Amino acid sequence: MVFGLTVSSSWGNGHATLWRGLIRALTAAGHHVTFVEKDVPWYRHKRDVHDLPGGRLLLYTDWAEALAARRDLLDADALIVTSYCPDAVAATALIEAEGQGVRLFYDLDTPVTLARLAAGETVDYLPPHGLGGFDLVLSYTGGPALDALRDRLGARAAAPLYGHVDPGTHHPAPPRAMFRGDLSYLGTYAADRQPTVERLFVAPAGRAPEQRFVLGGSSYPADFPWQPNIHFMDHVGPADHPAFFCSSRLTLNVTRADMAAMGWCPSGRLFEAAACGAPIVSDSWPGLERFFTPGEEILLAAEADDVLAALALGDGELRRIADAARARVLAEHSSAARAAELVRLIEAARAPAQAAA
Template sequence: MRITIFGLTVSSSWGNGHATLWRGLTRALAAQGHAVTFVERDVPWYAEHRDVTQLPGGDLFLYTDWQQVLTERRRLLDADVVIVTSYCPDAVAATRLAEQDSQALRLFYDLDTPVTLARLAAGEIIDYLPPEGLGGFDLVLSYTGGPALAALEQQLGARATAPLYGHVDPDAHRPVVADRLFAGDLSYLGTYAADRQPALAELFVAPAAAMPDARFVLGGSRYPAEFPWRPNIWFMDHVAPPDHPAFFASSRLTLNVTRTDMAAMGWCPSGRLFEAAACGTAIVSDWWDGLDAFFTPGEGILIARDRADVLSALTMDRDEVARIAARARDRVLAQHSSAARAAELVRLIEGVTSSASRSVDA
């Protein structure tokens, strides 16, 4: 199968979670015999922080002007499937191009569905959505499951929807020897987001204040100077993907905090959850509906609703913490690897193709 993706970025992991997901999925699709071309606008802020110039298992097409895409349209659209994603800067143009010049199956993949729906409810113009909605796509995939799927159908006219959750490449995320640079009692890895700040203050900053002799490690970009730093919080600006295993493996526990819109809608497992678990690190996470479909609370993940829950986790027996981490790793490798998700994507595509064939025959 030949797949062309018009997306935000795969070449730079700076300030976004899309890149790591696409790298794992592309590598897995290639290993399963499929060919992937990722089409990405070459913007300055990602070019300055580019950590991939050749796509593992695929072809990376960088362009600075849409005319370059038009010039290469025959090659780019010579595909079985064209996928357009949320936050792709030229999503509408890519959709129109696929409609006009390709016989490929057309998919839309919203990796930010709760944000999309919240902006829609606020009456905002969403530049990655066609004005007429999503009814022109053969299948709409969502990084968020549960009620988000019905909302995409009812509010944006999607004809068929399916969840395609996050995943992890176990070759890239695996247990490694701890690194003193990242050593800590509790770590948190994530780009700064204002809507995530209250939960981060409660579940990370407040425990740091309550345990001044413990070491808290925070990694991520775009953190403002007015962030409520504590003397025992160590900060690293943008931890590159190759350093993620050491970052996770070097802390006793790692924290997951979900963005407000995503937590409110539920069924939104962050890629960081799967990455940390694959690295053999026990996770403390905020709660959202559907979390227990991916990890068993108390057995494969620890739930924190307030600072007291985090402090309790930090005083748990180390052997029990290790057992929780091991159970989470086993489950992620069995159900949430990039290879498993790539196979799931192929099954979904084949299902749409089969349905279309039956419709034509009828």
Template sequence: MNIVIFGLTVSSSWGNGHATLWRGLCRALHRQGHRVTFFERDVPYYANNRDLWELPGGELILYQDWAEVTGRAKHALAMADAAIVTSYCPDALAAGGLLLDAPRPLHVFYDLDTPVTLAHLSQGEAVAYIGPRGLADYDLVLSYTGGRALDELRSRLGARRVAPLYGHVDPEIHCPAQPVEAYRADLSYIGTYAADRQKTLESLLIEPARKRPQNRFLIAGAQYPTDFPWTENIFFVRHLPPSEHPAFFASSRLTLNVTRHAMADMGWCPSGRLFEAAACGTALISDTWEGLDHFFSPGSEILVAAGADDANAALELSDAELARIAGKARERTLAEHTSDQRAREFIALLETPPTEARQHISMEA
């Protein structure tokens, strides 16, 4: 298939979770014989932190202004089998209008931020990447989040056909690696700073760090404020590119996943970090949310923490027990959560004729 995407970014992994997911999916699609053209507005904050310049077997089109690229986008759409607009695409409305006018491709919207989208709607706020007709004109709406989010995309935004397309990992990029002393930690965490994650991060990492001065804790990410409550045994790595993630995870006895409030509240929204760490063979501890057990078995493949006591208990586990948990999670990830697996699911959704899709939805209901 020839697939055109209008997205936030694939060229820079700085401060966003979209880029790594798209890279894995695009590589997997290429391996399976498909071609992707990705349109990305060339904004300064991503340009200054760019860590990818071309798509394997596809094309990355960076542009300064939508007007300058409209003709090229029309040409790409005329040749496309499927065309996708994503959440937080800076030109989502213009690209969506152009896409919906193109007769040849399947018209797709992919919301990689569904709980945030729905939270804004609940608060009566405008969503910049969704127009006044909602999602009613798209042939297919994909959601990074499953569960009740799918029903809300139908009822609140008029989506006619909805399906989840969850996070994933490319095991060629994220795999067991040699530990690095600079990343050594008893408990680590990768994540861009977010105020709505801070309370959980304080409970599951900062409070244990205060109680366990003999242990070493490590945070990697971007946009952390100057008043962040650091302790002497919490160390910091400013923005870790994906190429460094395997070494980071390999250097941790245990790594932490913290879900943003809107996503935890909605459930069924696994962070890509879960699959990355598992593929690298590192034991995981996570906050809890509905649907987590669909992706990993709590207690067997992942540790779940409701508060600091659970985090401290996890840190007390032996290396052998953590290795056992990590091994089980890696097995599950390689079987069910790779980019190749998601690419197959993605293509199957694109290739399902509308009548079959309606019948499938009816049987699910």
């Protein structure tokens, strides 16, 4: 059972696609997942999933509705609360008081969480007493983030549960004329990501006017520094991601600033693009080599010159890099692999939790 941000709408967030792949893999392995989501207007009007095959999507308008269903909800082997869940604090109190299964918190935004705390901000999805009431805290980010979750937020145990990709959804696809380009970039606008986007996407576009640059994503402001050869499309839905990635010679990955600074934070877009067989050029961050081998499975860029050099590579070299990345992702970073990892982590946390009870 999961109290989360959203699984029903992929608009402007990365949580939904990750949960869809994970839930699909868990149900294929014989597990049943209930996802509890607050029915907020922003996602209600942009919903692209209305049910979970093999699972259950429970939408509620206020917390009283969720409480009314708690007997059904709390009868689960594992109870998960996630970052950015609108009622995370209430859900935490509920499972701490009445939950019988393993209690987990899954922070899919750990560097953002820690940066907000360091800035003195209130993080409304964290319980006031910290994370010590959970049997296990999962983090989308590994490395030093795990120490911070223990030292700063009181997690009794912390483990990474990285991003992943569902090969049934993200796979090589025929290119489409509307997405064709030399370099593509897919991502929701984020102010902290913007300097890197300008350095690795906008600047190369300005220096290569004869090439076509394609940007897909929502929430881009009117004052974005558009170039004549940047072609924009607002919100590319998950069903169109394979065609988007496969329609350009090279696709760019840009990591949010807090995540890049902390490291060990592979974005879902990285795995999605690789599973689609797209050659990737990415910004760099500590720990990236744990997921892809630079120069063999991914190209790295710090400045516009690096991106232009990547674009100058021959098609055969780009294909070799893309094929190596796809093989790596299918072997290590599929949703099925991550679902099996989640089950192992829950089982490992179960024994200490039962002993404490």
